[in-house]
Amino acid sequence: MRAVVITRFGGPEVLAVAELPEPVPGRGEVRIRVAAATVNPTDLALREGRRRGGVEPPCIPGMELGGVVDAVGPGVATCHAGDRVMAIVLPARRAGGAQAELVVVPQGSVAPAPDAATLAQAATLPMNGLTARRALDLLDLPAGAILGVTGAAGAVGGYAVQLGKVAGLRVVADAGPADEGLVRRLGADLVVPRGAGAAAYRGAVPGGVDGMVDAAVLNDGILGAVRDGGGLATLRGFAGPTERGIAIHPVLVSDYAENREALLELGRLAQAGALTLRVARTYPPERAAEAHAALAAGGVRGRLVIAF
Numbered sequence: 001m002r003a004v005v006i007t008r009f010g011g012p013e014v015l016a017v018a019e020l021p022e023p024v025p026g027r028g029e030v031r032i033r034v035a036a037a038t039v040n041p042t043d044l045a046l047r048e049g050r051r052r053g054g055v056e057p058p059c060i061p062g063m064e065l066g067g068v069v070d071a072v073g074p075g076v077a078t079c080h081a082g083d084r085v086m087a088i089v090l091p092a093r094r095a096g097g098a099q100a101e102l103v104v105v106p107q108g109s110v111a112p113a114p115d116a117a118t119l120a121q122a123a124t125l126p127m128n129g130l131t132a133r134r135a136l137d138l139l140d141l142p143a144g145a146i147l148g149v150t151g152a153a154g155a156v157g158g159y160a161v162q163l164g165k166v167a168g169l170r171v172v173a174d175a176g177p178a179d180e181g182l183v184r185r186l187g188a189d190l191v192v193p194r195g196a197g198a199a200a201y202r203g204a205v206p207g208g209v210d211g212m213v214d215a216a217v218l219n220d221g222i223l224g225a226v227r228d229g230g231g232l233a234t235l236r237g238f239a240g241p242t243e244r245g246i247a248i249h250p251v252l253v254s255d256y257a258e259n260r261e262a263l264l265e266l267g268r269l270a271q272a273g274a275l276t277l278r279v280a281r282t283y284p285p286e287r288a289a290e291a292h293a294a295l296a297a298g299g300v301r302g303r304l305v306i307a308f
Contacts, residue, residue, distance in 0.1 A: 003100035004288045004306060005058045009049030012289035012296075018058065023095055023104040025073035030110050032087060034067040035119035036282070037098040039291045039304040040127065040155075046091060047292065053092030060096030062306070063253075064088050064127035065103060066119035069110075076107045078260070084113040086267070088126035088257050099285065101308050108258030114271040121277035122270075124155065124303040129266040129275065130256045132159035132213065135233035136167065138249035139211035143168030148201050148209035148225055151216030152188060153179035155278070155303055156235065160213040161186045162275050172204050174216070182301065186276060198224030214238075278302030 005018040025031040043061040045051035069083040079085060087110045091097030095104055113122035135156075141147060147164040151157035152173035164171045165187040173188040180191050192200035197218065201209060208227030216222075219238040226232055228244040239250050256262055269275045280302035283291045291304045 001101040002285060002308070003060050003096070004062070004285050005060060006047050008057045009047065012047070012292040014047060014057075015288045015292065017285050017288075020100070022102050025071055025076075025104045027074045028076060028107055029073040029104050030069055030076055030079055030085075030087075030107050031071040031073075031102055031104045032065065032067040032085060032110070033070040034065045034098065034101055034103055034308050036067070036123040036305045036307050037062040037065040037100075038123050038127070039288070039295055039306060040064075041295070043091075043097075043099075044292055044296055055092050059091065060098075060100050061091055062089060062098030062100075063091060064123055064125070065098040066113055066117075066121070066123035067103075068119075070102060072107075078107045079110055079112075084119065084122075085110050086113045086119075086122040086126050086263075087111075088130060088253070088263070090254055090257055099288065099306050106258050108260045109263075111260060111263040111267050114267050114277075116271055117277050118279075120279050120282060120305045120307060123305055124277050124279060125159075125266055125270060125275070126263060127253055128155040128303070129159050129163075130259065130262060131156050131235065131251060131253045132163050132215075133262050133266065134253060134256045135160060135213045135235075135249070135251045136163055138233050138251065139213070139231045141167070141169055141211045141231075144170065145210040146170045146172060146205055148205075148212040148222075149173040149188070150212070150214050150218055150222055152183045152186070152191075153301055154215055157213070157215035158183075158186050158278070159275060160215060161188050163269075164213075166269060166274055172201060172209060174200065179301070198222055201225035280304055282307045
């Protein structure tokens with residue numbers, strides 16, 4: 001099978017397509033013939049050696065995919081060969097990540113792809129959607145509370161906005177001028193200027209937001225937007241120091257990697273139109289380096305996808 005491989009840590013030029021043995025599903029595992037796998041900031045960090053997770057080259061990047069079940073191991077009852085599915089993949093393992101023609105994952109990491117979505121669109125949901133879901137679960141805000149979202153035009157931020165609205169929250173999100181319409185369409189009740197930091201949120205909500213999903217990774221730079229005793233969900237491990245009794249919740253999507261119920265619910269919401277699945281561009285695996293360079297350059301709205 002073909003797979004995108006990080007041959008050594010470095011720039012996009014270290015990516016190559018390699019022929020690898022086909023993986024075999026074990027007990028409780030599902031093998032998926034991949035149609036599409038997304039490129040995320042975590043893939044850039046892995047390629048550069050900044051977030052290895054114990055992985056050394058050669059290794060396969062990718063954390064989410066859409067495809068068709070190819071085979072199942074003993075004890076699998078949740079899906080069958082031929083099913084259209086989406087899955088989250090943790091690349092910090094011997095089998096590697098999602099950017100390969102065949103990928104084996106635990107059955108708890110797999111759910112049906114939304115019927116109305118292409119497999120490329122479905123691939124954008126598992127990791128990014130579960131990250132947003134985990135962030136909101138950690139904040140645990142009641143209906144009617146005020147949720148702030150930084151980086152709202154991005155994949156995680158956009159899902160956080162929409163999941164917040166499903167939960168009955170009032171959402172205040174940031175956007176640049178070019179993205180304001182998009183963020184409003186995603187459901188934000190108030191849009192504040194991107195780049196203005198905590199002051200922009202305080203201008204809109206003088207008392208501070210009840211909870212913040214910091215998809216832009218501003219870390220302590222956004223604490224001032226949160227009310228005393230509120231919560232901040234962070235995406236890159238920031239855990240403090242904090243202030244004014246604000247609880248900081250580092251979000252690890254690995255905590256939900258086998259939360260099939262959460263993944264099923266994301267699929268149901270996407271099928272109902274409550275979540276917007278956004279594909280920016282697709283690339284063949286031989287052009288994975290171009291996808292990495294495009295993501296690193298910034299300004300991508302939606303996800304870049306490797307299509308097999």
